[in-house]
Amino acid sequence: MINWFFHHRFYIARRMTQTLILLAYFGSNYFGWNTIVGNLSTALVFGTIPLSDPFSTLQMFFAGAVITVDIMMGVGVVVFFYSVIGGRFFCSWVCPINIVTETATWVRNILPFNTVDVCSPLPQSTRTWMIIISFVLSYIFSLAAYEMINPIGIAHRGIIFGFGMGWVLLLAIFLFDLFSQEYAWCGHICPVGKFNALLGKYSLIKVVHDKDKCVNSLECFKACPEVQILNMVGHKSATITGSSCLKCARCIEVCETGAFEFSVVGITKQLRDDK
Numbered sequence: 001m002i003n004w005f006f007h008h009r010f011y012i013a014r015r016m017t018q019t020l021i022l023l024a025y026f027g028s029n030y031f032g033w034n035t036i037v038g039n040l041s042t043a044l045v046f047g048t049i050p051l052s053d054p055f056s057t058l059q060m061f062f063a064g065a066v067i068t069v070d071i072m073m074g075v076g077v078v079v080f081f082y083s084v085i086g087g088r089f090f091c092s093w094v095c096p097i098n099i100v101t102e103t104a105t106w107v108r109n110i111l112p113f114n115t116v117d118v119c120s121p122l123p124q125s126t127r128t129w130m131i132i133i134s135f136v137l138s139y140i141f142s143l144a145a146y147e148m149i150n151p152i153g154i155a156h157r158g159i160i161f162g163f164g165m166g167w168v169l170l171l172a173i174f175l176f177d178l179f180s181q182e183y184a185w186c187g188h189i190c191p192v193g194k195f196n197a198l199l200g201k202y203s204l205i206k207v208v209h210d211k212d213k214c215v216n217s218l219e220c221f222k223a224c225p226e227v228q229i230l231n232m233v234g235h236k237s238a239t240i241t242g243s244s245c246l247k248c249a250r251c252i253e254v255c256e257t258g259a260f261e262f263s264v265v266g267i268t269k270q271l272r273d274d275k
C-alpha cells in the first residue's frame with residue numbers, strides 16, 4: 001500500500017491540486033469565500049492578485065476588445081508564473097480536462113483494443129494551426145473565437161454551476177481520446193496547452209534525466225504523454241527541454257531507478273542540453 005502511494009505521489013498531489021482549485025472557485029461562487037473569484041480565463045486571488053489567461057486575452061485583443069490594465073497585470077502574473085514553473089504545469093496540475101483525458105488513457109490501456117486507432121494519427125502541428133485559426137476567427141468575427149467552444153471553460157462552469165449540455169462535449173473528448181489515438185485532444189488539438197507550452201519553453205523548473213541511473217526499461221516511454229521529448233533517454237544525461245513537458249511527473253513515478261527528478265535548471269544549461 002505504501003508502495004502504491006509512493007508510486008502515485010505526484011498523481012495524488014495533482015488531483016488534490018485540481019480539486020482544491022475547483023473547490024476554491026466553487027466556494028467563492030456559492031459561499032462568498034474570498035479565495036479565487038472568476039474563472040480559468042480571468043480571476044482575482046484573495047481579492048488582490050489578478051490572473052488572466054494569455055491565450056484568451058490575445059483572442060480578445062484580436063477581436064478588438066479593450067484590454068484593461070487589470071487584465072494586462074493578470075497576464076503578467078501568469079506569464080511570470082509560467083516562465084518559472086512551465087506553461088504546461090497548468091495542464092497536469094490545474095486543467096479539469098486533464099482528468100478526462102488521463103482517465104481515457106487509463107481506460108484505453110486496460111482495454112484489449114488499446115493499440116487500435118480508428119483514424120490516422122493527427123500531426124503535432126495541428127495545435128499550432130488551432131492557435132492561428134483561433135486568432136484569425138477572433139479577428140473576423142470580433143469575438144474570442146476559441147473561447148466559444150473551449151472545453152476547459154465549459155468543464156469549469158459545469159462543475160461550479162451545473163453542466164447542462166456541457167457534459168456532451170466532455171464525453172466527446174473522452175471518446176475521442178479513447179478511440180482515435182492516445183492523448184489525442186491534449187497532445188494534438190488543444191491550442192491552450194500549446195500556447196502555454198511556448199510561454200514556458202525556458203521555465204526554470206524542469207525534469208532532468210540521469211543516464212547513469214537509466215537501465216533502459218523504457219517505462220517512461222509508456223507513461224509519458226509526450227514521448228517525443230524523451231529523445232535523450234538512454235543516450236545522455238540532460239534536461240528535458242521540450243516545451244511540451246507537462247511536469248506531470250509520471251516519468252519520475254514509474255522509473256524504478258530514479259533516473260528522473262525535478263530540478264532548477266538555468267537557461268544556459270537548457271540551451272546546451274537542447275543541442
Ligand code: SF4
Nearest residue numbers: 091095097186190193
Ligand atoms: S492540453 Fe488543453 S485541455 Fe489538455 S490539459 Fe492542457 S490546457 Fe487542458
Ligand code: SF4
Nearest residue numbers: 224245246248249251
Ligand atoms: S517528461 Fe515526465 S513530466 Fe514531462 S510530460 Fe513526460 S512524463 Fe510528464
